[in-house]
Structures are given as structure tokens and as C-alpha cells.
Amino acid sequence: MLLQQLIQGLAIGSVYGLLALGYVLMWQAWAVLDFARGDAAMMGAFFLLIFNVFLKIHILLAFPLAIAASALTGFIIERLAYRPLVGAREINRLIATIGAGILIRNLYRVMFGADPFPFPTIFGEHPIYIKHLMIVPQNLWITGIGFALAILLRLFLLKTWRGKAMRAAAQDRETAALMGIRVKNSMTLTFVVATVLGGIAGMLIAPLYFVMADMGVLIGLKGFAAAVLGGIESVTGAMVGGIILGIAENLAGGFISSGYQTAIAFALMILVLIFRPSGIMGRRL
Template sequence: MQILQQLIQGLSLGSIYGLVALGYVLIYQAWGVLNFAQGEVCAIGAFSLLVLHAELGMPVYAAMPVAVLVSMLVGYVIEFLSFRPLENANGTTRLIATIGVSICVRNILRMIFGADYFSFPTIFGDTPFQVGELILVPQNLWNTAIGFALVALLNLFLKKTRIGKSMRATAQDKEAARLMGINVRASLTGTFVIASALGAIAGMLIAPVYLFNFNIGATIGTKGYAAAVLGGLDFASGAMTGGIILGIAECLAVVFGSSEYQSAIAYIVLFLVLILKPSEIMSKKKKVEKV
């Protein structure tokens, strides 16, 4: 029972990591760069929801879509100011630019909200209920469900819709896509904005479960990054799988290992993937450099 309970905790934690990872993967596929500001977009989602709901008194179901829109707008601004001007710069330059954006956004959040922690009223209920010996929290279950639903929706969107297809085409080969009459510019921007929306949703799911402050983006961003790398930086399902494996690994580390090393799990994962399967990450880079 103990193990099962830990698995459930790991699953709900992991599905949030997966959502964050999804943002990394989408942007990586389209732009060929890891966007280290992805965690910050989650933070913006969480803080927008906080302001709209807790400060301005908007009902939570109205506040959620507005918070997503705000984050998409912020995503657009980030893309416009730091990705677009560097589109043809080398990989390292662009990577450093995303780190710069992340530090900048984090500190803007700190200037606005201070260093205090915030708690957000539960959306789906946080009164636990028992099934046998298992303790289940509605909010956590919903988080897992929403995480999986978004992956499925994203898959559908990318595979079935025209916009989705042109995004995938752009991700695979910009030149060819351009020759096929696809608006590459719009596809790139669209991918970025969608990744920001996903990040914002991840942030909004974290807010009612955990305490957060301006620094949440850094914490969750690292986990999402590790999950994305573990999932092979491939499309949707890989990111989600990576997230869940990481979430469960973090919980099981406490049971079978020592809690002292729990926070190291994400880094150990990164380390192992880079040592054992560097090709997963390198392949895309090479392709992009060629372009």
C-alpha cells in the first residue's frame, strides 16, 4: 500500500513535470534551442491566476483562460524580443539568451510580488478521500487527468489540424516547409505561444497544490528540463513519459534510497542521459546547425 500511495504521489507530481517538459520539447523541436525560460512561463501562469482570482476576484473558471491568454502574450513578447532577433545566431548564444530571459522574468516577478510565498485556494478540492488504505486528493487526480488530456489534445492538434501539420513540417525542416508555401514565421511563433500556454497551465495546476513564490519557475523549470531530456526531446508523449518517470523516481528515491538525494534525482537523470544517450540531444542540434 505504501508503495502504491507513493506511486500515486509520483504520478501527480510527474504529470506536472511532463506538462512543463512538453513546453521544452515543442520549442526545442521548432527552434532547435532549449528554452530555459519555460519554467518562468509556468510561474507567470500561476501568478496571473493568483492576481485575477485572489486579487481581482474573478471566478476561477473565468480566470483560468484569461491567465492562459496572459501567459501566451508574455510568451509572444519573449519570442519577439529574445528569440526572433537571434534566429540565425549560434546555439550557445540563443541558449544563453533564454537563460537571460529566465533571470529577467524571475526578478520582475520578485519586484512585483516580493519574495513571499503564496498559497492559492484549491480549484478541484483538497479534502482527501480514502479508497481502502489509499489517500486520494481530488486536485492531484485532476492534475494527472488534465496532464494526460492535454498531451492527447496536443497530439491530435499536431497530427490532424492544418496549423498543427505546418508546425510539424517547420520543426522538421524549415527550408522545405518554406518551399511548400508554409508560413514558417507564423508556425515558429505559434509553437512558442502554444508552449507558453502549456507552461501556464502547468503553473496553474501547481498553484492550488503547492506553495509558490517568484522562484517556482527555477524549481519547476529544472524538473521539466530533466523530464524533457529523459523523454528524448521528442514529441508530446516522450515528454509526458519523462515527467512521470521523474516524478515517480523522486518519490521512490525516498522509499528505497535516502531522502537526502531526492532533489538530486533530476540532475542524476540529466547526467545519465547525457553520458549514455547523448545522441538524443545532439542529433537535433546538428540538424539545426545545418539549416
């Protein structure tokens, strides 16, 4: 039972982790608490739904297509709602992300209606039994993909020139610009990467939940809690925060009450804020 909850928590946790990575990237590069993160996940799920279910494209092709579509919409959103506010006051930038989120969410509601769409399972939901332990292949796939992406992102940020430029631009815009880094381009790239990561999180979670216009609100908040938990400045922390949140939520659902699942996630977040504000993996303030 305990191990069961742990495995489930690990899968959902790696999805939270991917979303949390988006928050970390946005916080670093744009210095903003981005309220439209969850809606990026919603859009990703819808793109996969469109390509795979509506247009009946094979899943192996639908995935890259949905990712490309996420990247493109990310680019457009950045131009319309984020780029014009570079240099504006903190609270105005925050409100712009809220406005963008409301706009996107309701645009999808207008296009697809408020009803949830069921999503076919991609990875197989027939459980494998190892003694008493039930393992759903889907959960393993989600965990695997989540971790692989997090590691890829870390390698990208640490090893490639572009990644290093992104980190430099996030750390000190002026100095980075003096070093010949195109700071604005770098910020755009960060936004697109964050949107794609969010989109993939949405695609991974789509078979577990229904796809609907409002799905981004709650998972966006969870991803944010995960980012704070792990440390809003750390890529590794985002993943760790996601896993801890996923497991804590599943344990709370299994042993305390499923009604309080979300409340427990946020209580955990506030406790971390109080006792270790830089997060579990972050440096001490």
C-alpha cells in the first residue's frame, strides 16, 4: 500500500516537477510569478488531443507536432503579453500574466466548450503485478519521460552555449548584454522552453485526467507549490519539489482524506516558506 502510493506519487510528482521547471525558468529569466504556466499545460494537452484524437495522427508523430505547436503558441504569447512589459513594474507584469491566462483559458473554452474530453491511454493502463505490488506502465513512462526531460534541460543549461547564455542573461542582464548575448532573444527562448515543458507536462497528464479548458488552473498552482518547495532558483530543486509534493499528496490522499489533498500541498509550501524560504534545494537566504 505504501509502496503503491509512492509509485503513484512519483509519476504525478514528475509532472509537477516539469511544470515547476517552467516556473523556475520564468522566475529566473523574467523575474515574474507566471500565472499562465498551468494554461501552457492545458494547451499542450489540447494540441495532443487535436493531433492524435481528432486528426488521428499516430502518437509518435503527434507528440512532436504537439510540441512544435506549443513552441509556436509560446512564441506568439510572449510577443503579445510578455515582451511589451519587460521593464514594467513587478505587479504589472504579474497582472499581465494573469490576464493572459484568463484570455487563453477562455479562448479554449469558446473553441472547445466547457465539457471535458476523455483522452485515450497512450502508455497502457493494464497493470503488471509483482507479488502484491500493482504497477501501471503509464506511471513508469510518465516518471521516465519527466526525469529524462529534467536531465536534458540541466545538460542544456550547463553544457551548451545557448544554455549558458540563458543563465547569464537571467543572472545579470546588463553584463550579459555587454558580453554579446542577445538578452531579449535569450528571454524569448526561455519562455518558449518553459511553455514546451509545461505543454509536455499537460500531454503526460492528459491520459490521467480529462482534457478541458480549466484543467490548467489547479495543476498550475501545484506546479508552483512544487517550485517553491524545491527552491525557486534551482532546476534540480524543481524536480525534487515536484516529487515531494506528488508523494505527500498521494500519502495524504491515501491515509488522511482526499478532500484535503490540495490543502496539504499548500500547507507544506507555506511551512517551507516559513522555515526554509529558499526551498529545500536552494541556498540559504
